[in-house]
Amino acid sequence: xxxxxxxxWKKPDYGSYKKSSHVELYEQxxxxxxxxxxxxxxxxxxxxxxxxxxxxxxxxxxxxxLITTSF
Numbered sequence: 001x002x003x004x005x006x007x008x009w010k011k012p013d014y015g016s017y018k019k020s021s022h023v024e025l026y027e028q029x030x031x032x033x034x035x036x037x038x039x040x041x042x043x044x045x046x047x048x049x050x051x052x053x054x055x056x057x058x059x060x061x062x063x064x065x066l067i068t069t070s071f
Contacts, residue, residue, distance in 0.1 A: 017041030022066060029060055 017026045017037050026044070030037040033053055040057055044066055049055045061067045 014042045014045050014047065025064060025066065029057060029064075032060070033057055 017023060017040070020026065020041065023037070026037040026040045030040045033040075033056065035053070035057070040061075043049060043054055043057050044061050049058055058067070062069070
């Protein structure tokens with residue numbers, strides 16, 4: 001095993017929002033913030049909020065009751 005392969009970062013697999021029971025809600029929030037529903041889904045499932053818009057999306061998810069806290 002190569003030593004460098006131990007330190008390579010692997011992108012986490014969040015799955016697809018289309019398999020969720022909240023598809024309509026993810027699409028609605030995505031339209032409101034002009035982003036993809038997949039991005040909203042990933043934020044709801046623990047993706048790092050890198051921008052201010054991501055933090056606003058997280059607040060919206062909290063207000064809708066999909067997540068309980070913001071990281």
